[in-house]
Amino acid sequence: MKKSERQAVIERLIMEYPIATQEELMAKLKAEDITATQATISRDIREMQIVKTPDDHGQTRYVIFKETNKNEQERLFESLHDVVISIDRVEFMNIIHTLPSNGNLLAAIIDDLHLPEVSGTLAGHDTIFIISPNATVAKQLHDLFISHVADDNDVAD
Amino acid sequence: MKKSERQAVIERLIMEYPIATQEELMAKLKAEDITATQATISRDIREMQIVKTPDDHGQTRYVIFKETNKNEQERLFESLHDVVISIDRVEFMNIIHTLPSNGNLLAAIIDDLHLPEVSGTLAGHDTIFIISPNATVAKQLHDLFISHVADDNDVAD
DNA sequence: ATCTTCATTGAATAATTATAAAAAACAACC
DNA sequence: GGTTGTTTTTTATAATTATTCAATGAAGAT
Known part of the structure; x- marks a missing residue:
């Protein structure tokens, strides 16, 4: 045996x-x-x-036992690293492209954090729109998120 | 103490x-x-x-310990029960209204199941669109989901 | 105030789980 | 074959945790 x-x-x-x-x-x-x-x-x-x-x-x-003992922020950064293909900003919005079927999952994680930089999200299969209060804040968010995306993903800045 | x-x-x-x-x-x-x-x-x-x-x-x-020891379907039915306010069908789509900040979470759970009745979802803060292949299937989905919504939630059938 | 009930706690102990040390099993080599 | 090193297992026991039962306390009813 x-x-x-x-x-x-x-x-x-x-x-x-x-x-x-x-x-x-x-x-x-x-x-x-x-x-x-x-x-x-x-x-x-x-x-x-x-x-x-x-x-x-x-x-x-x-x-x-599964690891649910990570804090929310760790989960976000890990997810950004693992499933994000690109993040683009247009004015006060960010558009995130994810691997297929990860849009709503990642959006749920972002929602969970209740960031002041995020007024709302709208997610589908592989795309998320993130609405920020204004373009300045949207840019900050963009910079933060970009820094956690894996280097070998096809990132458009 | x-x-x-x-x-x-x-x-x-x-x-x-x-x-x-x-x-x-x-x-x-x-x-x-x-x-x-x-x-x-x-x-x-x-x-x-x-x-x-x-x-x-x-x-x-x-x-x-957090409950990750439920299967996906149990999670879905529990979430439907807990966070759904209403579910309406229009042709081949269902529109779900949830409690604030639960849209993307519930959508992620639905996505996870990869149901044949679900072609795709689009979720926001408190609303989810679910696209089905056709109206018949959308109605089946509607009936299934409705049966798991809490009675005291404000359900529109 | 006195009684009753129900929740909480500690002391003692039972039940359960983890570990040290030795034995067995196995593989890779001569 | 035998020898050496490594992993896995058992036995025996130590360490840890759960529970029983009695005591205490808090809240409500009469």
């Missing part, structure tokens, strides 16, 4: 059943003919970034 | 320091003149949905 196999089964099991303890997980593994001690499972759980969390009704269960 | 006060301090502390055990947290609380036993802290942690997770370098620490 390979470690990776076992971990794949663990992932499936914790998604399928509300498993509350390592002993319980051990039993479920046994039912699939995988033998492992609690100690091994403890290490798997740590490696796989699985955490125990109370679900809706007081019960705790293991779930796979 | 109110429970809510203590929990607010706990939240601040776990964000500020990499706290690995409840004893450690107890000590930090003590330093802020808040006395509580490990039992109490255990209960706080459960209530606040704080989890222990390994961070970048093997160390574990407590962090606040």
